[in-house]
Amino acid sequence: MKPLNLLFMNLIEDWKRRKKTTKKHHQKLINRLKRETPKKLNALADTVHEEVFNELDCLDCANCCTSIPPIVNRTDASRIAKHLGMKSAQFQAQYLRQDEDGDMVMNTSPCPFLQTDHTCLIYEYRPKACRKYPHTDNFEFANHFKLHQQNTMYCPAVFHILERIGERLLF
Numbered sequence: 763m764k765p766l767n768l769l770f771m772n773l774i775e776d777w778k779r780r781k782k783t784t785k786k787h788h789q790k791l792i793n794r795l796k797r798e799t800p801k802k803l804n805a806l807a808d809t810v811h812e813e814v815f816n817e818l819d820c821l822d823c824a825n826c827c828t829s830i831p832p833i834v835n836r837t838d839a840s841r842i843a844k845h846l847g848m849k850s851a852q853f854q855a856q857y858l859r860q861d862e863d864g865d866m867v868m869n870t871s872p873c874p875f876l877q878t879d880h881t882c883l884i885y886e887y888r889p890k891a892c893r894k895y896p897h898t899d900n901f902e903f904a905n906h907f908k909l910h911q912q913n914t915m916y917c918p919a920v921f922h923i924l925e926r927i928g929e930r931l932l933f
C-alpha cells in the first residue's frame with residue numbers, strides 16, 4: 763500500500779494532467795447540474811466536499827494562495843492589522859490593492875502571507891474569502907456555478923468534487 767501522502771498527491775497530479783482536456787466536459791456538467799434542485803445538490807456537495815478534502819491535503823497544493831488574490835474586506839483588514847501590530851491604513855497601503863471590480867485584494871500573487879512550506883502566516887486571522895474558499899460546502903455549492911467552472915482550473919478539490927457529484931447524480 764502506498765504511503766498516505768502519495769495518495770493525497772495523486773488527486774493533485776490527476777488534476778494537473780486532466781484539467782485542460784476536461785474543461786468542456788465540466789462546462790456541460792455544470793450546465794446539467796443547474797437543473798437539479800439546489801437543496802439536493804447542496805446536500806450531496808457537502809458530503810463530497812468532506813470526502814475529497816479527507817483525501818487531499820491543501821498543504822500539498824496551495825494553488826489558491828499562489829494564484830488568486832483574496833478579497834480583503836475592512837473587517838478582515840482591521841483584524842489582520844491588529845494581529846500584525848499595524849494601523850489598518852498602514853496594512854492597507856502595504857498589502858492591499860484595488861482590483862478591476864473595485865474590491866480590495868492582496869497586492870501580490872503568491873499571497874504575501876504564504877510561507878514556503880505552504881502554511882499561512884496569518885491563518886487564524888485570514889480573510890473571510892480564504893475561509894470560505896472554494897465555496898463547495900455549507901450548502902453554498904449551488905450559488906457558485908460560474909465560480910466552480912473557473913475554479914476547476916485552479917483548485918484540484920473543486921475539480922474532483924465536481925466530477926464525483928456528476929458521477930453520483932447523473933450516471
Ligand code: SF4
Nearest residue numbers: 827873875876882892
Ligand atoms: S491570507 Fe493565508 S489563506 Fe489567504 S491567500 Fe494568503 S496565505 Fe492563503
Ligand code: SF4
Nearest residue numbers: 820823824825826917
Ligand atoms: S486550490 Fe483548492 S486544494 Fe489547493 S490549497 Fe486551495 S483549496 Fe486546497
